[in-house]
Every structure is written in C-alpha cells, then in structure tokens.
Amino acid sequence: MPTLIFPxxxxxxxxxxxxxxxxxxxxxxxxxxxxxxxxxxxxQGAPAEQMPVIVPRICGVCSTAHHVAAxxxxxxxxxxxxxxxxxxxxxxxxxxxxxxNQATSLFIFTMPDRLGVASLFQATSSTSPSTGSGCAxxxxxxxxxxxALQVRKAGTDLITTAGGQFIHPIKAVVGGVTSGIGPEExxxxxxxxxxxxxxACELFxxxxxxxxxxxxxxxxxxxxxxxxxxxxxxxxxxxxxxDVIHVMCPDGVxxxxxxxxDFRVHLTYQExxxxxxxxxxxxxxxxxxxxxARVNMARRMGTPRADEYLTRFHEAFGQPAHAIMLFDxxxxxxLVYALERAMEILAEPLDHEDTAVPxxxxxxxxxxxxxxxxxxxxxxxxxxxxxxxxxxxxIPTVHNALAIxxxxxxxxxxxxxxxxxxxxxxxxxxxxxxxxxxxxxCATH
Amino acid sequence: MRQFAVLQLSGCAGxxxxxxxxxxxxxxxxxxxxxxxxxxxDVPEVxxxxxxxxxxxxxxxxxxxxxxxxxxxxxxxxTCAISGGVANLGDRDEVRELFLAxxxxxxxxxxxxxxxxxxxxxxxxxxxxGCPPTPELFMAVLFTPTDFKVGKTVCRECGRKKxxxxxxxxxxGFEQGEVLPDVCLINQGYLCVxxxxxxxxxxxxxxxxxxxVGCRGPSDTFIxxxxxxxxxxxxxxxxxxxxxxxxxxxxxxRSPQLALFLFQFSDYAGTGRPPRPKEKVx
Ligand code: SF4
Ligand code: SF4
Numbered sequence: 001m002p003t004l005i006f007p008x009x010x011x012x013x014x015x016x017x018x019x020x021x022x023x024x025x026x027x028x029x030x031x032x033x034x035x036x037x038x039x040x041x042x043x044q045g046a047p048a049e050q051m052p053v054i055v056p057r058i059c060g061v062c063s064t065a066h067h068v069a070a071x072x073x074x075x076x077x078x079x080x081x082x083x084x085x086x087x088x089x090x091x092x093x094x095x096x097x098x099x100x101n102q103a104t105s106l107f108i109f110t111m112p113d114r115l116g117v118a119s120l121f122q123a124t125s126s127t128s129p130s131t132g133s134g135c136a137x138x139x140x141x142x143x144x145x146x147x148a149l150q151v152r153k154a155g156t157d158l159i160t161t162a163g164g165q166f167i168h169p170i171k172a173v174v175g176g177v178t179s180g181i182g183p184e185e186x187x188x189x190x191x192x193x194x195x196x197x198x199x200a201c202e203l204f205x206x207x208x209x210x211x212x213x214x215x216x217x218x219x220x221x222x223x224x225x226x227x228x229x230x231x232x233x234x235x236x237x238x239x240x241x242x243d244v245i246h247v248m249c250p251d252g253v254x255x256x257x258x259x260x261x262d263f264r265v266h267l268t269y270q271e272x273x274x275x276x277x278x279x280x281x282x283x284x285x286x287x288x289x290x291x292x293a294r295v296n297m298a299r300r301m302g303t304p305r306a307d308e309y310l311t312r313f314h315e316a317f318g319q320p321a322h323a324i325m326l327f328d329x330x331x332x333x334x335l336v337y338a339l340e341r342a343m344e345i346l347a348e349p350l351d352h353e354d355t356a357v358p359x360x361x362x363x364x365x366x367x368x369x370x371x372x373x374x375x376x377x378x379x380x381x382x383x384x385x386x387x388x389x390x391x392x393x394x395i396p397t398v399h400n401a402l403a404i405x406x407x408x409x410x411x412x413x414x415x416x417x418x419x420x421x422x423x424x425x426x427x428x429x430x431x432x433x434x435x436x437x438x439x440x441x442c443a444t445h
Numbered sequence: 446m447r448q449f450a451v452l453q454l455s456g457c458a459g460x461x462x463x464x465x466x467x468x469x470x471x472x473x474x475x476x477x478x479x480x481x482x483x484x485x486x487d488v489p490e491v492x493x494x495x496x497x498x499x500x501x502x503x504x505x506x507x508x509x510x511x512x513x514x515x516x517x518x519x520x521x522x523x524t525c526a527i528s529g530g531v532a533n534l535g536d537r538d539e540v541r542e543l544f545l546a547x548x549x550x551x552x553x554x555x556x557x558x559x560x561x562x563x564x565x566x567x568x569x570x571x572x573x574x575g576c577p578p579t580p581e582l583f584m585a586v587l588f589t590p591t592d593f594k595v596g597k598t599v600c601r602e603c604g605r606k607k608x609x610x611x612x613x614x615x616x617x618g619f620e621q622g623e624v625l626p627d628v629c630l631i632n633q634g635y636l637c638v639x640x641x642x643x644x645x646x647x648x649x650x651x652x653x654x655x656x657x658v659g660c661r662g663p664s665d666t667f668i669x670x671x672x673x674x675x676x677x678x679x680x681x682x683x684x685x686x687x688x689x690x691x692x693x694x695x696x697x698x699r700s701p702q703l704a705l706f707l708f709q710f711s712d713y714a715g716t717g718r719p720p721r722p723k724e725k726v727x
Contacts, residue, residue, distance in 0.1 A: 009480040012458055014504075034554055035455050037501065042534035047700055053658060057531040060459020060577065104465070108482050119483035121476045142471065149468040156466050160649070166466070167459040167577050170655035178624050178654035430484070441457050 004421065006429045010109040010119070012061045013440025017408060017429050018274070024418030029408040031401060031433070033277035039445040043391045048074060048383045049174065049361065051391075055379070056168035058393065059441040061104075063168050064097040064159055065372035066393075066442075068241070069379040071172045073368030077383055078174060080359040085350065086176030087241065092162040092345055093169060094240035094370065095338040099155030101373035102291070102335040103200065105437045106207055107148030110328050113431050114210035120145040144206075147199050151335070154196035158342055161189045176356025183351070190346045197339045201305060204332040211329060218424065220414070222324025222432060224407045226250035227286050229293035229320065230399060232369055232376035237302030238294060238337065242371040247282055248297055252320045260369035260378045263394060277443035279401035280394075286406055289375025289399040290436060291330035296320035303344070306337035324407050327435040361386060372396050374439055397443040400436050407432045449493040449587065450478035452512045454505040455532065455560065456498025460523040460577040464495070467580030470587055488512040493587065495573075497522045499529040500561040504554040513567040520586055521563045524576040524660055527721075529560040531576075564721075572726045576660035579646055586727050596644030598664045599657045603639055603648035605629045607686065614688045616697055624654035631686050636697045640682045641667055641675050645727070662726075669720040 006017040014035040020027040039058050046054060052070040056063035068090055075082065082090075112119055120141050156166050161181055163169025171177045181189075215221045227250055232242035245263065247256045258266055271278045281287065296319060301307050310333050317326055363386070368379040375396030382390040411432050415425035449470075453461060461481045470476070478488045488494070494516030500506055513519055524530035541559070563569055573586045585593045596602040606627055613634035624630065630637040630651060639648065639657035643664045651657050662668070667675040676698060683694050 007486055009484040009486070010482060012481065014453075034504065035502065036556060037455055037532045037560075042532070042537075045537070046534070050700065053655075054531065054534075057457050057459070057576070060457040060462045063457070063459060100462075108465070112484070118485060119476075121471065121479075121482060145471060146468065149465065149471070153466055153468065156462075164653035164655055165650050166579070167463055170650050171653050173655075179626065 004425075006426060008430065008433055010112065010430070011434060011438055011440070012059070013438075013443075015433075015438065015440045017433065019408070019412045019416075021412075021416055021421075024416060026409060026412045026416055029405055029412050030274050031404045031408060031438075032275045033440045033444045034275075035440060036276040036444045040391050040393065043388050046388050047386055048077070048381065048388050049386075051381065051388065052172060052174075053168070053170060055393075058445045059439055060167050061101065062097070062372050062374070062377075062439055062442050064093055064163060065370045065377050066379070067163070067169045068094060068172055069368040069370045069372075069377050071174060071368070072370065073366045073379040073381050074174045075359075076366030076368060077364045077381065078359050078362055078366075080175050080357065082176040083354050083357055085180060085353050086172075086355050088345055088348070089162050089177045089181065089350065089355065090172055091239060091241050092181075092342055093159060093172065095342040095345075096155050096158030096162060098240060098334055098338040098373055099158060099196075099342070100152050101155070101437075102331040102338070103148060103152035103155060105373075105434070106328065106331050106335065107144065107151070107203055109437070110431075110434045111144065111148070111207060111210070113427065113434065114207065114214050115141060117141060120148065144203065147203060151196045151200045151203065154192050154339070157192055158189060161185060173356065174361075175359045176354070178355070180351030180355050181346070183349075186346045186350055190343050193339050193343050193346070197305070197336070197343075200335055200339055204309075204336065207332060208329060211325060215325065218428070220323075221326065222407060222411075222435065224322070224324055224403075224410045226320070226322045227288045227403055227406075228255065228282050229296050230282060230287050230289050230376060231293040231297055232371040233294055233297075236298065236300045237341070238298065238334075238371075240371040242369045242376065245369065245376050246297060247287070248293070248320065250320070250322070252296070260367035260380075263367075263378055267394070267399075269394075269398070275401075277395075277401060277440070278398050280399045281402055286402045287399055288403045288436075289396045290327055290373070291334055292321065292327045293375060294371070295330035295333055301333065301337040303337055303340035306333055306340055309333045309336055324432055324435045327437070331437070374437060374442070375399055393442075393445050395439075395442045395445065397436075397438045397440070400438065401443070404433060404436050404438065407435075446473070446475045447492045448475045448477050448489070449495065450476070450488050450491045450512070450516070451481070451495045451497065452478070452488060452508060453481065454496065454498030454509060454526065454563070455501030456523065456525040456530065458497075460497035460525075463577040463580055464583050467583040469584060474587060488515055490515045492517050494519045495522045495586075496520065496526050496563050497577075499525045499532055500557065500563065500566055501532065502554040502556055506557070506566060509563065509566055518570045519563075519567065520571045520573055521569045522573045522578060522583075522586075524574060524662075526563045527572055527574055527662070528562050532560040570725065572721055574643065574660070574662040574726065575646060579649070581647070582645055582727060597666075598644050599639030599642045599646065599648050599651060599661070602644050602646070603629075603651045605651060608632050612686070612688050616689055616693055626654075629686075630654070630656050631683065634687075634689075636694070638679055638698075641678045643668075643726075665723045665726075668723045668726060
C-alpha cells in the first residue's frame with residue numbers, strides 16, 4: 001500500500017501529514033512542517049533592543065506572545081522590573097491574543113469539521129455528513145462566520161488598545177510599556193468586549209453541542225493514551241504572562257515546576273530529518289501543551305461564566321481529561337475567561353501612574369517566558385556589545401509535536417485495515433491536527 | 446459575485462490575519478481559496494489573487510507560477526511579498542552561510558538560496574505595502590472606494606506636534622520606555638521615519654508612542670527614486686529638527702530593524718530591477 005499524504009488546511013502555516021502503511025499496518029505517522037525562514041540565524045547581529053519589533057514577525061498569529069517574550073528576555077538580561085501598571089497592560093495584550101486565537105481556532109478552523117463543510121466562508125458541503133445539530137440548522141454558515149469574526153475582532157481591537165499595532169504590537173518596551181490606556185478608550189473597549197461575550201458564549205454553546213454530536217457520529221473523542229501536560233500558568237485566575245513552568249503527570253499529580261532558565265534540565269529537544277520543526281519531550285515522555293494542559297491544571301478560572309463552563313467540563317470529562325477533541329472545548333472556556341478578565345482589568349484605572357522605569361542596557365544572557373495560546377513559549381538571547389550573538393525560540397507547537405504524531409497514529413490505525421483505507425481518515429487527520437492548533441510559522445521560525 | 450483567492454507563500458500569516466479583520470468582504474466577495482480558513486487545495490480562476498509572503502522554497506515558486514496564471518489581477522500584499530520582508534535579514538553573507546549549512550541537512554521542500562519578491566517571478570498588477578496592511582487598506586484594494594483618502598506620509602496622519610524648543614542631541618534608541626503624548630517622537634530623540642513613509646496606516650504605531658519603522662515603504666515622492674534619496678530626506682528632517690550628528694542617524698538607519706522595511710521599493714536587494722511605478726502602489 002502506498003504512502004498517504006494529507007496536505008493540511010485551516011491551521012496556521014504550511015504542513016502535511018504523511019502516513020506510511022504496509023499490508024494494512026501503520027508503519028509511521030509523521031507531521032511535517034514544510035516551511036522555514038531561519039529567524040535564529042538572521043537575528044544574529046541585530047541590536048538587542050530591536051528584538052521586540054523584529055520577532056513578532058515570526059508569526060502573525062502568535063505575534064503578541066513573541067513581542068512580550070522578547071521584552072521579558074531583555075529585561076532579564078538588563079535586570080529591570082517593570083512597574084505594576086505595565087504588567088497589567090501586558091496582561092491585557094496577552095488576553096487579546098487569547099480571544100483572537102481561540103475564537104479563530106474554534107469558529108474558523110474547527111467549526112467547519114462539526115458542520116461538515118470546507119469552510120465557514122463557503123456554503124458548499126463537503127463529503128462528510130452534516131451533524132444535524134439544532135444549532136447548525138438555525139443559523140446559516142455565513143451568519144456564524146460574521147459573528148465569529150465579530151468575536152475575534154474584539155480580541156484584535158484589544159491587542160490594538162493594549163499594544164498599539166494590531167498584528168505586530170509595539171507598545172511593550174524594556175522597562176514597561178510606552179503608554180497607558182485612557183478612560184475613554186478603556187470604556188469603549190469594555191463595551192465592545194461586553195457585546196462580544198454573549199455572542200461568544202452562544203457560539204460556544206452551539207460548538208459544544210455540535211462536538212457532542214460529532215463525537216457520537218464518529219464514535220470517538222480522540223481515544224489516545226493519557227500524556228503529561230505542560231503549562232506556564234498558575235492554578236487559578238490564569239495569567240498568561242507566565243512565571244514558572246508546571247508539569248502534570250498523566251494521572252493528574254503535579255510533577256515538576258521550573259523556571260525558564262532551567263528548561264534544558266527537563267525538556268529534551270530533538271530534530272528530525274522529515275520536518276523543518278523539531279520535537280521536545282519531557283524526561284523522555286510525550287507531553288501536551290495548549291488549552292487542555294491549562295484547563296487540566298486549572299482549579300478555577302476566577303470569572304463567573306468561565307467558571308460555569310469549567311465546572312461543566314470537569315464534571316463531564318474528568319480532571320485531567322485526555323481525549324483529543326477536548327482541546328477544542330477547553331479553548332472555548334479560555335475564550336470566555338479572557339473576555340471576562342479583560343473587562344475586569346479595563347474597569348481599573350490604566351493611566352494613573354508610570355508605565356515604565358528607566359534602564360541601562362548591558363550585555364549578558366537572559367530568558368523570557370510567556371504562556372502563548374499554544375503553551376509555554378521561551379525566548380533565550382545572548383548579547384555581546386549590544387548585539388544578539390545567539391537567539392533560541394522554544395516553541396509550544398514543538399512541545400506538542402510528539403503528541404500530535406502519537407494521536408495521528410491512533411487515528412490511522414483506526415481507519416486503516418488490511419483491506420482498505422476508510423475515507424474518514426482524511427477528516428480524522430484534520431480534526432486531530434486542528435485540536436492541537438499547531439502553528440507552523442512559529443514551530444519552524 | 447466576484448471571486449478572490451489568497452496565496453500564502455513564506456511569511457508569517459499576519460497579512461491573512463489582518464484580512465480576516467476586514468470582515469466586510471464576507472458578503473460582497475466570494476473567497477474561494479485560502480488554506481488558512483478553507484479546505485481547498487487548488488486555486489481556481491479568480492478575479493483577484495492576493496499573494497502574501499516571499500518566495501523562499503521551490504514549493505513557493507511552483508505555487509505562485511501556477512496560481513498567477515489563473516488570476517485576472519494579482520496583488521502583492523505585505524512587505525514579504527513586495528521585498529522579501531523580514532527574511533531579508535538573512536541575506537547578509539555570514540547569515541546565508543550559516544543558514545545554508547543548516548538547510549542542506551534537511552528534506553523537502555528545497556530552500557532557494559535567497560528569498561525573492563513576488564514580482565521577481567510573476568507580473569504584479571498592484572502592490573499593497575504594510576507589515577501587515579491594515580484591514581482598511583485591504584478593503585481599499587478589494588473595492589477601490591471613491592471616498593478612500595490617505596495622508597501622503599505617516600506624519601500627516603500622526604497628529605503629534607513638531608516643536609522648535611526641543612532639540613535632542615542624541616538618539617535614544619527604540620526601547621526607552623515612556624514617551625510624552627502629543628509631541629513628535631523626533632523631538633524626543635526617537636528615530637522616527639514617518640516623514641517619508643507612505644501614509645494609509647493611520648499612524649497606528651506613532652500615536653501610542655512607537656517610532657515609525659517604515660513598513661509601508663516610501664511615499665509617492667520617493668517611490669520611484671533611488672533609496673538614497675529617501676535616506677537623504679530623512680537626514681534632512683533630522684538636521685532641521687535636532688542636533689543629532691548625521692553619522693549617528695546614518696548608522697541607525699542602516700540597522701536591521703529599519704532595513705527590514707526601508708528601501709523596499711527602490712533598488713531593492715541590489716537586483717537592478719526598475720522601481721515600482723507609483724500608480725500601482727496603494
Ligand atoms: S508583510 Fe509582515 S505581516 Fe505580512 S507576512 Fe510578512 S511579516 Fe507577516
Ligand atoms: S516624525 Fe513620527 S512622530 Fe513625528 S509627526 Fe511624523 S510620524 Fe509622528
């Protein structure tokens with residue numbers, strides 16, 4: 001039997017899945033990143049202070065996380081502590097990113113799988129049968145698309161409010177942020193978020209229902225084995241700003257906590273010859289980052305509606321929960337949380353005190369950690385004579401690479417027999433990969 | 446309904462994300478190909494093809510050539526498509542060597558020795574510069590609204606006041622924390638190149654206090670001239686407004702962050718190609 005190649009769509013970047021089969025047996029399932037630009041090389045020689053403007057261009061989807069990670073890395077090198085107001089504005093920036101990303105992943109990337117269409121922007125049905133869910137029939141796809149775009153736009157606007165530029169933010173600078181947020185702007189932003197919240201909840205309710213229907217139709221929620229989970233946020237009121245990395249065992253027991261400086265002690269990075277992206281493992285084990293890792297470790301979100309969803313999730317699926325499709329539902333909980341939490345912060349004064357402290361640049365080495373939508377992101381720079389001599393970007397999608405391949409293998413084994421390849425495999429491959437919401441531009445950089 | 450497609454080459458997807466923010470096209474244009482949001486594996490015949498990202502791999506080259514044949518109009522979108530963008534930083538000799546040594550170890554698809562702009566491969570009908578272009582600019586390129594007006598330069602859209610009584614003697618770099626509201630960033634010692642950068646972005650970086658890095662490229666005045674003229678004009682602005690030594694400005698203007706964007710239209714990357722005609726640039 002031949003090698004099966006599945007080009008991927010509705011994910012960020014260029015990637016494909018290659019499954020090798022022999023006599024009905026799955027030999028390998030590879031997730032290949034097929035682009036590469038070489039950021040680690042070409043930032044060498046750049047003046048260190050310019051990193052916060054250069055590195056967001058690693059990825060237009062995760063740009064905010066890179067922007068903040070770059071600033072945190074430089075602050076680590078220079079020994080600067082930004083004032084509390086700056087931290088609040090950076091938190092808002094990262095919440096904007098969560099809203100934008102989770103809304104995109106839920107409604108634009110994965111909702112079509114539940115509706116059985118190729119895209120929300122096209123009404124054409126694909127070969128897979130419709131879910132028959134009440135939500136789907138009540139609303140035309142185009143209308144879902146418009147509402148989904150409204151929710152994600154609230155996230156983008158929040159990034160603009162807190163970060164200046166809307167895709168590649170510029171407001172976070174070493175020592176703080178360039179400016180606060182005035183009361184009028186804050187109120188306008190809050191209003192926009194409060195309008196987006198009920199829409200997000202309604203879409204998410206639909207999504208939840210459709211996911212249940214889909215699980216029933218295909219007979220699985222992604223039945224891969226349990227794994228370790230990794231995230232950089234503490235257990236309640238998630239702050240994506242990140243301080244320490246936590247690892248949880250498959251059985252739910254906390255296993256380790258370590259700072260970005262020590263990541264090499266715990267995480268092992270390896271390259272492969274079939275992909276431009278590498279893979280990391282935790283002490284030799286497969287691990288999972290992204291929404292499900294955070295929700296598995298969350299005791300409370302700390303905002304009312306998000307907590308309702310979290311309770312519902314834990315009750316329905318247990319804690320920790322392991323099925324692959326639950327990554328998607330966990331994303332919805334975070335979307336609701338980020339909308340609510342951003343509204344809370346915007347109700348506080350945000351231009352009443354200094355937004356930055358002075359600093360003196362110096363040479364040295366530093367690390368910057370952020371919980372990006374896809375998991376813990378670490379930047380590591382070495383600076384000599386004010387110039388970058390070494391830069392490393394430890395990317396969340398790379399933490400997930402082994403988990404993605406393992407889940408793909410399970411799916412492949414489910415649909416491939418000695419006699420035939422079930423056509424459902426193509427859809428399954430898409431669903432599995434999208435559940436991890438990989439970002440190829442970041443993973444290869 | 447008119448049809449359009451988005452071909453993403455090697456870039457960051459920021460251009461696509463920006464397009465998604467311009468939601469008003471949804472009921473006026475049919476989007477038929479854009480792998481980021483649609484499961485479709487081939488570009489059909491379209492009225493407009495937006496191309497983002499630079500030509501980095503042999504896949505990019507192939508996909509671009511194939512798609513261009515099916516498009517009535519081709520728009521190069523974003524700095525990467527127009528000049529190679531951020532990846533141009535890798536075109537310094539020492540970096541290229543590192544890069545190629547690394548790249549050869551790996552498989553598929555093959556990397557080209559350097560990143561190339563879209564118009565080095567196919568004919569481009571319009572250019573939409575920006576990193577990324579704003580949703581408003583995307584709408585303008587898709588619909589050509591008659592009431593769409595932009596300032597000639599970023600300065601015209603900025604609203605910060607240039608003052609005579611503040612003459613800095615040194616640049617303070619990009620990362621110096623809090624800035625004064627309403628006062629021109631040049632007066633505060635920042636290397637802002639908004640005075641000769643193309644308007645249309647609504648000065649979204651300079652308003653909250655970050656100097657313009659020139660991502661929209663030169664204004665119409667400089668677009669079909671050599672980059673040295675843009676350069677000189679920026680020098681002149683600093684000479685008039687500050688007491689910063691010319692050499693200091695010169696060095697800073699050649700720093701990577703600005704080199705990403707500056708000079709993207711004129712004599713780009715030393716290929717000897719003619720400058721882009723200003724009528725084609727939005
Ligand atoms: S022009 Fe800027 S936003 Fe667009 S793909 Fe390139 S780096 Fe990303
Ligand atoms: S130079 Fe920069 S800060 Fe000053 S007015 Fe022009 S765009 Fe604004």
